[in-house]
Amino acid sequence: MFPWLKCAAYLLIFCIIIELIILGPPLTNRITTSIYQYNLDLKVGDVLTNEGKLQHTGYLSFPTLHWNPQSLNSTLYKSLRYKQWDFYAMYTENITLCVALADIGYAKNAFITIYEKGRDPITYDQIIFPWEPTKMSDTSEEGTTFYNSSSIFVLFVNAHKYLKSVIAHNSNTEINLQFRKSPQQESIVYLGPFNSDMSQFFYSHKVYNYKVYGYAEIQGREYVFDNELGMLDWVRGVWPYHGGWIWGSGMGEYQGNKFALNLGELPKDPNVAKATDDCVIINEMMIKLDVVVMEKSEKDENVWEFKTVNSEPQAMYSVIKGEFRVEAKYNKKINFWVFQSYLIQNFGVFEGEVKTLEENYKFKVRGILEVHSARW
Ligand SMILES: *[C@@H]1O[C@H](CO)[C@@H](O)[C@H](O)[C@H]1NC(C)=O
Ligand SMILES: *[C@@H]1O[C@H](CO)[C@@H](O)[C@H](O)[C@H]1NC(C)=O
Ligand SMILES: *[C@@H]1O[C@H](CO)[C@@H](O)[C@H](O)[C@H]1NC(C)=O
Numbered sequence: 001m002f003p004w005l006k007c008a009a010y011l012l013i014f015c016i017i018i019e020l021i022i023l024g025p026p027l028t029n030r031i032t033t034s035i036y037q038y039n040l041d042l043k044v045g046d047v048l049t050n051e052g053k054l055q056h057t058g059y060l061s062f063p064t065l066h067w068n069p070q071s072l073n074s075t076l077y078k079s080l081r082y083k084q085w086d087f088y089a090m091y092t093e094n095i096t097l098c099v100a101l102a103d104i105g106y107a108k109n110a111f112i113t114i115y116e117k118g119r120d121p122i123t124y125d126q127i128i129f130p131w132e133p134t135k136m137s138d139t140s141e142e143g144t145t146f147y148n149s150s151s152i153f154v155l156f157v158n159a160h161k162y163l164k165s166v167i168a169h170n171s172n173t174e175i176n177l178q179f180r181k182s183p184q185q186e187s188i189v190y191l192g193p194f195n196s197d198m199s200q201f202f203y204s205h206k207v208y209n210y211k212v213y214g215y216a217e218i219q220g221r222e223y224v225f226d227n228e229l230g231m232l233d234w235v236r237g238v239w240p241y242h243g244g245w246i247w248g249s250g251m252g253e254y255q256g257n258k259f260a261l262n263l264g265e266l267p268k269d270p271n272v273a274k275a276t277d278d279c280v281i282i283n284e285m286m287i288k289l290d291v292v293v294m295e296k297s298e299k300d301e302n303v304w305e306f307k308t309v310n311s312e313p314q315a316m317y318s319v320i321k322g323e324f325r326v327e328a329k330y331n332k333k334i335n336f337w338v339f340q341s342y343l344i345q346n347f348g349v350f351e352g353e354v355k356t357l358e359e360n361y362k363f364k365v366r367g368i369l370e371v372h373s374a375r376w
Contacts, residue, residue, distance in 0.1 A: 036316060037316045038274035046068045048071065053197060057275065061188070063205050065191075067139050083105060083238075083243075083376075084102065085102035086233075087234075090177075090251075091250065091366040092229075095218075101145050109127055110125075121330040126151055126152045140234035142161075165179075173218050174216065177216075188281075189206075192275070192276070194238075194268060194269060203236050208229070208231045208251050210229065211229070231251055244267065245265060245267075247368075248370075249369075249370075259280065259281075264276065287318050287356060289354075290309060291310075294306040304324040305322075306320070306324065308320050312355075315357065322352015326347070328346075331343070349366055
């Protein structure tokens with residue numbers, strides 16, 4: 001007999017067993033019924049227990065709970081499941097800019113994504129080896145995030161709680177921004193469990209309606225920003241092996257208001273999670289939304305429809321309905337079998353209406369809608 005044939009057959013069987021039993025099927029559970037939307041604003045103390053599990057689940061308007069990640073790297077396994085990123089974005093009329101540094105445990109990644117109106121989106125993306133030094137901020141309002149190499153430089157500095165600088169450059173791009181917010185600016189802090197004992201979770205702070213000043217130079221094209229709007233997506237989490245999300249993020253001036261929306265579908269545990277991070281922010285006020293579902297339209301593949309599962313507002317949450325029109329798209333695929341990442345980033349316009357118990361708000365703002373799935 002051909003020994004190599006036998007060998008190949010054993011290898012194939014081995015791979016199938018790992019695929020079916022260890023890697024398992026992807027997470028497909030989506031939440032399609034209302035969640036109470038539990039507000040944690042009056043809680044004090046730590047985000048995590050001593051064992052590194054979430055202490056509470058719910059949401060806050062300000063990051064008032066103490067972030068205590070010390071136990072998350074106490075074992076090698078834990079430190080591989082711990083994922084962190086600091087992501088800054090602005091969605092202006094003529095340019096969308098995203099700059100980020102991410103640390104997913106066994107690899108790190110710095111990137112700059114640029115979408116200039118009328119051009120194809122560009123991404124400068126650098127995979128960073130685990131032994132290369134990087135720094136991640138201590139909280140969303142404190143510390144420094146830093147990476148530098150011959151190909152990309154990223155530096156986010158918190159001067160104080162209400163002022164940051166966001167600097168990034170490579171050989172043909174330079175971004176230098178100042179992000180300011182007022183002490184009254186509400187935001188959304190989210191404590192969302194992925195599993196029932198809350199040892200896997202998503203802890204995020206999303207801040208919208210920063211005032212942004214600065215400039216960018218993209219392949220020689222210059223942009224000056226004077227009082228534009230910016231956002232921060234600051235995330236620390238312990239993820240299941242199968243991760244992913246659909247994330248809608250939009251922001252702009254509309255009818256005299258600074259309007260921002262944050263819509264997210266994550267693989268949360270439907271029996272344990274007491275909130276989602278779906279919300280809108282109008283000027284300095286955060287308005288909590290019920291569970292939002294987002295679906296690609298059956299009629300037009302460049303349209304996504306989104307709405308809260310409930311169509312009438314309640315005391316604990318408001319409702320939204322609208323659509324996102326895709327203007328440009330960026331795709332990234334990485335497949336190393338056990339490690340995979342599929343990312344589709346759509347750039348475009350969110351349009352629709354929010355209903356609260358008191359008032360209705362219409363909106364039309366620019367932003368991104370991201371679809372990501374990963375084995376990581
Ligand atoms: C774990 O992280 C903390 C900072 O959060 C650091 O001080 C400590 O040295 C790390 N421990 C290990 C074992 O890497
Ligand atoms: C966007 O670009 C157009 C055309 O170049 C220009 O007229 C307009 O002033 C720009 N808008 C902003 C806000 O910079
Ligand atoms: C960044 O790295 C480059 C090349 O490795 C080096 O020339 C430069 O001085 C570094 N800059 C900073 C601020 O560390």
